[in-house]
Amino acid sequence: MIDFLLITGPVRDLTFAPMALAQLKSISEAAGFSCKTIDYNQKYFHHKCHKDKNKFYDQTKMFRNTLPLGYDEIANSHCGKWLAHKVIQDVKKYNPKTVGVSSFSRYNNIACLLICKIIKQHFAHIKVIVGGYGLHNPLNYLDAFDATLQSQPEVGELLKVNNLCDTYIIGDAEHKLVEWLKDHTVDYSGLNKRIIDANWTDTPYADFDDLDIENYDYHKGLILPMTGSKGCVRKCTFCDIPHNFGRFSFKSGKSIADEVMHLYEHYDAKTIYFTDSLVNGSLSAFIDYVETLAELKAKKGYDDLRWTGQYIVRPSHQIPDPKNYYALLNESGAEGLTIGIESGSNKVLADMNKHCTVDDILTEINYFSSNDVSCGILLFPAFPSETRQDFLATVNMLKKLQPYWCNGTINLVNFNTFYGNENYSEWGKKTEQDGMYSHPNDHSLWWYKNNPKLDYKEIVFRRLVLNKLVETLNIPTNHEYDYMTQIHNYFTTNIEKVKKFHADIKKH
Amino acid sequence: MLTLKNIESEIDKCVALADEHSYRFEIDLQGVSCNGDPNTYIKINQTTYYEQKFNGDKSFVIDCVLPKNDVCNIVIGLQHKQTSNTILQDNKIIQDQFVKILDIRINQISLVKNNLYFWDHSKFVMQHSGDVLKNRDGAYFNGEFMLSLETPIFPYLSKLFQDNIKNYNVENKFLSPEHRQELIKAVYD
Numbered sequence: 001m002i003d004f005l006l007i008t009g010p011v012r013d014l015t016f017a018p019m020a021l022a023q024l025k026s027i028s029e030a031a032g033f034s035c036k037t038i039d040y041n042q043k044y045f046h047h048k049c050h051k052d053k054n055k056f057y058d059q060t061k062m063f064r065n066t067l068p069l070g071y072d073e074i075a076n077s078h079c080g081k082w083l084a085h086k087v088i089q090d091v092k093k094y095n096p097k098t099v100g101v102s103s104f105s106r107y108n109n110i111a112c113l114l115i116c117k118i119i120k121q122h123f124a125h126i127k128v129i130v131g132g133y134g135l136h137n138p139l140n141y142l143d144a145f146d147a148t149l150q151s152q153p154e155v156g157e158l159l160k161v162n163n164l165c166d167t168y169i170i171g172d173a174e175h176k177l178v179e180w181l182k183d184h185t186v187d188y189s190g191l192n193k194r195i196i197d198a199n200w201t202d203t204p205y206a207d208f209d210d211l212d213i214e215n216y217d218y219h220k221g222l223i224l225p226m227t228g229s230k231g232c233v234r235k236c237t238f239c240d241i242p243h244n245f246g247r248f249s250f251k252s253g254k255s256i257a258d259e260v261m262h263l264y265e266h267y268d269a270k271t272i273y274f275t276d277s278l279v280n281g282s283l284s285a286f287i288d289y290v291e292t293l294a295e296l297k298a299k300k301g302y303d304d305l306r307w308t309g310q311y312i313v314r315p316s317h318q319i320p321d322p323k324n325y326y327a328l329l330n331e332s333g334a335e336g337l338t339i340g341i342e343s344g345s346n347k348v349l350a351d352m353n354k355h356c357t358v359d360d361i362l363t364e365i366n367y368f369s370s371n372d373v374s375c376g377i378l379l380f381p382a383f384p385s386e387t388r389q390d391f392l393a394t395v396n397m398l399k400k401l402q403p404y405w406c407n408g409t410i411n412l413v414n415f416n417t418f419y420g421n422e423n424y425s426e427w428g429k430k431t432e433q434d435g436m437y438s439h440p441n442d443h444s445l446w447w448y449k450n451n452p453k454l455d456y457k458e459i460v461f462r463r464l465v466l467n468k469l470v471e472t473l474n475i476p477t478n479h480e481y482d483y484m485t486q487i488h489n490y491f492t493t494n495i496e497k498v499k500k501f502h503a504d505i506k507k508h
Numbered sequence: 509m510l511t512l513k514n515i516e517s518e519i520d521k522c523v524a525l526a527d528e529h530s531y532r533f534e535i536d537l538q539g540v541s542c543n544g545d546p547n548t549y550i551k552i553n554q555t556t557y558y559e560q561k562f563n564g565d566k567s568f569v570i571d572c573v574l575p576k577n578d579v580c581n582i583v584i585g586l587q588h589k590q591t592s593n594t595i596l597q598d599n600k601i602i603q604d605q606f607v608k609i610l611d612i613r614i615n616q617i618s619l620v621k622n623n624l625y626f627w628d629h630s631k632f633v634m635q636h637s638g639d640v641l642k643n644r645d646g647a648y649f650n651g652e653f654m655l656s657l658e659t660p661i662f663p664y665l666s667k668l669f670q671d672n673i674k675n676y677n678v679e680n681k682f683l684s685p686e687h688r689q690e691l692i693k694a695v696y697d
Contacts, residue, residue: 366616369617392525403614403617457695464519468519473662475666477679481681487691491691492694495694
């Protein structure tokens with residue numbers, strides 16, 4: 001018998017093992033609780049899809065909660081049946097006192113619910129705790145999914161009131177989980193409740209020993225995640241990170257560099273992926289980190305050690321010594337930094353509260369190019385205030401950025417779509433009084449009175465333009481098919497609802 | 509208004525705005541003298557932009573507009589080199605006149621750095637014999653160093669880059685034409 005079985009299901013990123021599982025295992029064990037972790041997302045990808053990503057995404061698409069499907073249909077799918085079988089088998093094998101289920105994002109929620117239901121049906125005596133930021137999302141298409149479930153605005157609460165779990169935690173579970181493991185009485189759940197723990201940095205190194213780390217979908221050597229900071233120093237109006245994580249908090253630059261070295265030396269990880277919302281939130285800690293790591297790398301001759309993560313563009317004048325700063329980034333092994341550029345319109349960037357301009361973005365990327373630091377950029381069309389003219393400014397920015405994906409400076413460009421307002425973002429709080437009309441049960445359906453021409457036809461149009469640009473400019477992407485498939489599935493399945501929503505607004 | 513009838517042409521109109529036709533070529537050459545400076549010319553397609561003798565490192569800047577679906581032939585030629593411009597001793601060259609290419613940048617992007625494009629796509633054609641030499645980094649004989657690219661240049665270079673880098677994590681896969689049509693029909697019909 002073990003104390004704690006900590007698991008997760010599809011659909012999650014395939015490039016590296018889940019940080020939450022590895023981190024919570026090390027914390028639980030340091031507190032004296034035996035713990036086993038299993039990532040069913042990776043196991044299904046590896047064992048049942050033979051690492052064929054297209055097959056994986058196709059066979060798990062019904063788990064993404066973007067289609068109006070019933071519980072039985074999902075549970076009886078190939079992946080659904082496999083997941084149930086594996087969960088029952090593993091619970092019998094490890095005989096845990098408690099089970100934890102991690103839900104990283106909204107795409108993880110259906111699997112989380114399925115797993116909880118299986119455990120409660122087959123092992124009613126086992127206490128179940130769920131956790132993760134996926135849980136604060138609503139469950140779309142609840143009526144179609146299971147009309148018997150009592151509706152709740154967040155999946156975490158839905159699981160709890162329907163007795164599919166005993167409790168849940170959204171936020172910093174590092175120390176709270178240990179309290180719960182002791183006697184299962186503490187309860188940190190609650191609608192709109194986020195656990196902010198200033199001491200989250202005081203934790204042992206993550207333990208990946210249970211996870212099949214060799215069999216994720218990495219390309220240039222093993223990738224492992226780690227966390228150097230939580231929260232963000234920005235308050236972008238479309239983003240709910242400030243609400244979820246509270247004040248920006250971070251480990252010291254030196255301790256981050258030491259942990260990177262540990263993952264390289266202990267697991268032979270060639271690339272460290274920072275799960276941070278941004279790696280350069282504290283410029284002084286960040287410079288301390290890159291200086292320390294560059295020095296350690298040079299001293300030990302670890303030439304193949306790389307790191308990557310999310311990075312913000314700052315106004316150009318904030319970079320203290322550009323010549324030295326960008327050279328250090330290179331020497332520390334920075335590679336493929338993900339930058340949320342979002343838009344090529346200064347007006348939209350201001351509406352998003354991005355605190356940078358298109359010129360700042362171009363300046364930063366030019367420095368990256370001069371110093372052989374690569375990056376991936378993220379953009380999304382159809383922000384609520386984005387006019388056609390603003391969108392064309394994004395097209396124009398892509399024209400200017402073209403040279404940088406010919407020399408590898410920009411090694412990835414991903415175009416998402418503004419799917420809707422994250423509940424706890426500034427835009428998510430906007431109501432009809434502010435001109436924002438949102439469908440109560442579908443994030444993807446909204447219309448903004450102050451930018452009336454941006455209806456569903458215009459949103460799809462802008463995304464189709466970007467899709468065609470990917471083709472004509474040979475833009476390097478790796479989720480284009482996935483994103484376009486989501487859009488195809490959504491509109492071909494929901495078009496009557498979409499049309500009705502917009503027709504009702506017109507009447508209104 | 510976006511309709512089933514005009515959606516494709518409206519998409520094409522927006523996509524055309526990202527076409528880049530204006531290019532700045534910066535060609536860094538090193539002229540080495542021997543009984544006279546090398547006589548060099550630089551052409552892009554049929555237009556000669558520079559024709560001069562020079563010595564030492566020099567950067568030549570050319571701004572030009574190149575149409576879509578054409579070629580861009582960058583030519584760096586050496587002419588009027590005489591036997592007296594090469595000094596031999598025991599059949600070994602001890603001093604020579606030539607032009608070495610240090611870098612070719614297009615809109616600031618180096619074609620030489622990391623050997624991404626330069627070597628595979630260039631050749632040197634000797635003036636007298638017409639013989640073609642590969643893997644030359646300049647003009648050491650009378651003749652023309654040529655680098656041929658397709659236009660628009662950047663989509664062409666991007667494809668070469670993605671094809672040449674091993675394990676490049678790129679997956680430019682698109683919806684099937686049937687699914688794309690289904691989406692368009694659902695939204696615009």
